Amino acid sequence: MQQPKSQLTIHIIQILMLLTGVILLGLPAFCTKTLSLEALIVQILIVGVMFIKAWALIKPQTADLFLNFKQADLLSSDVVLNSLSDGIIVIDRNNMIKFFNKSAVLITGFQPEDVLGMNYDLILKFVNNENAPILPADDPIFATRNTFTANQHDLLYLKTRGQKTKPISLQVTPISDNSSDILIAFRDISRELDKEREQMEFISTASHEMRTPIATINGYLGLALNPKISQVDDKAQEYITKAQAAVEHLGELFKNLLSISKAEDKQMTITPKVINLTQFGEEICNDFQSQAASKNIHLVFKPSGSRSKILQPDILVHTDKNLLYEVISNLLENAIKYTQQGTITVDVGIKNQDFAIISVTDTGIGIPPEDIPHLFQKFYRVDNSQTREIGGTGLGLYLCRKIVENLHGRIWAESSLSQGSTFFVELKRINQAQATKLNASDQLQQAANQQVFTDHRQNLN
Numbered sequence: 001m002q003q004p005k006s007q008l009t010i011h012i013i014q015i016l017m018l019l020t021g022v023i024l025l026g027l028p029a030f031c032t033k034t035l036s037l038e039a040l041i042v043q044i045l046i047v048g049v050m051f052i053k054a055w056a057l058i059k060p061q062t063a064d065l066f067l068n069f070k071q072a073d074l075l076s077s078d079v080v081l082n083s084l085s086d087g088i089i090v091i092d093r094n095n096m097i098k099f100f101n102k103s104a105v106l107i108t109g110f111q112p113e114d115v116l117g118m119n120y121d122l123i124l125k126f127v128n129n130e131n132a133p134i135l136p137a138d139d140p141i142f143a144t145r146n147t148f149t150a151n152q153h154d155l156l157y158l159k160t161r162g163q164k165t166k167p168i169s170l171q172v173t174p175i176s177d178n179s180s181d182i183l184i185a186f187r188d189i190s191r192e193l194d195k196e197r198e199q200m201e202f203i204s205t206a207s208h209e210m211r212t213p214i215a216t217i218n219g220y221l222g223l224a225l226n227p228k229i230s231q232v233d234d235k236a237q238e239y240i241t242k243a244q245a246a247v248e249h250l251g252e253l254f255k256n257l258l259s260i261s262k263a264e265d266k267q268m269t270i271t272p273k274v275i276n277l278t279q280f281g282e283e284i285c286n287d288f289q290s291q292a293a294s295k296n297i298h299l300v301f302k303p304s305g306s307r308s309k310i311l312q313p314d315i316l317v318h319t320d321k322n323l324l325y326e327v328i329s330n331l332l333e334n335a336i337k338y339t340q341q342g343t344i345t346v347d348v349g350i351k352n353q354d355f356a357i358i359s360v361t362d363t364g365i366g367i368p369p370e371d372i373p374h375l376f377q378k379f380y381r382v383d384n385s386q387t388r389e390i391g392g393t394g395l396g397l398y399l400c401r402k403i404v405e406n407l408h409g410r411i412w413a414e415s416s417l418s419q420g421s422t423f424f425v426e427l428k429r430i431n432q433a434q435a436t437k438l439n440a441s442d443q444l445q446q447a448a449n450q451q452v453f454t455d456h457r458q459n460l461n
């Protein structure tokens with residue numbers, strides 16, 4: 001900031017000297033008639049040209065200086081920045097910290113004098129939920145520095161000065177004033193997470209406790225509808241059928257809530273096994289044939305990536321089969337639910353040799369483009385005249401996302417309104433040699449678990 005200030009002063013002095021020259025020498029000479037009007041105009045023109053040249057030189061610097069003043073003004077404003085509950089850090093083009101507010105001190109434990117002029121990555125140490133340092137590719141500040149676009153993270157973990165790990169949400173924004181500075185705003189979200197955990201624990205306990213009475217009610221309603229056991233008139237049968245549908249919906253809701261609370265709490269038991277995705281796709285399609293047929297919908301298994309055994313090797317993944325089944329059955333149930341007529345196609349294929357993809361395509365009502373980014377959020381339902389008539393909880397796709405994340409995969413959707421939708425699940429693919437190795441180690445693990453179980457039973461006896 002010193003450089004532009006001194007250059008600006010020099011240019012201002014130059015202009016002032018020239019103007020003084022014109023006023024002190026030109027004007028008296030003109031007044032005393034020793035200088036002609038033409039000569040005075042020429043002198044003024046020369047000064048004008050020099051003024052314009054000097055202005056062109058100093059203009060960017062004044063603008064820069066003005067911005068710097070404005071920024072310095074803003075940055076030094078205790079009232080605004082230091083009263084924010086968010087931690088605010090500004091880093092310069094060389095990633096050196098140039099501003100560190102009070103909340104940043106509270107969250108990180110570092111004092112401004114410890115950090116000003118230091119590279120941000122010496123202070124902001126991000127780790128994942130297993131306390132391992134995150135990769136540069138996952139560092140949002142690194143991403144913003146590379147692309148100069150804003151980045152946001154809803155949940156990241158920050159190692160404090162005292163080596164505590166704090167959950168934070170973070171927003172990284174480039175400052176658009178040609179300075180290449182970056183503003184980092186972050187917030188300690190420990191309390192929100194604790195609250196969410198408490199809520200989830202309550203939901204989980206409630207869902208667990210509800211399962212038995214719901215199953216009992218459903219069972220009795222089933223008995224009431226069974227003509228071999230009880231006789232009810234048509235009206236009563238209609239009411240009981242409706243009650244049974246509602247109870248089934250309630251049971252589904254509690255089942256999903258229980259699964260979600262497990263997935264969110266990382267309590268999901270994952271037992272990975274080598275799965276041949278082509279066989280898996282065929283199996284699950286067979287299981288859903290009658291459900292699809294009840295709505296006159298064709299359900300076909302059309303594996304594009306493994307059509308010919310000679311050309312294509314098996315598509316293998318190492319994952320939990322039950323959890324993957326839960327995901328794909330949710331997608332198939334939705335496909336059947338949101339399709340009035342036509343075909344549902346299940347496909348398995350590969351991407352870049354390293355990934356396996358299983359997809360479910362339907363010819364149903366489709367999803368408006370503005371709803372697609374929100375589909376996998378908790379309780380999100382597309383709200384239009386078509387979906388309002390179809391029941392649902394808005395939890396199925398959220399659960400799918402949580403399960404797929406636990407399986408280290410990816411899930412996404414593509415859709416055309418009124419034409420149909422495709423939901424994709426991508427998992428890491430393994431080759432035959434890896435599968436043989438993993439099969440052997442899974443068997444060893446299984447044998448070891450069995451031994452522990454046998455020993456435990458013997459101890460009990």
Ligand code: ADP
Binds near residue numbers: 393394
């Ligand atoms: P729901 O119980 O409401 O079906 P989901 O989480 O499974 O909850 O789905 C969220 C929303 O996404 C649904 O309400 C529906 O609007 C939309 N959706 C999901 N799958 C499909 C599909 N195959 N075709 C059209 N819309 C779908």
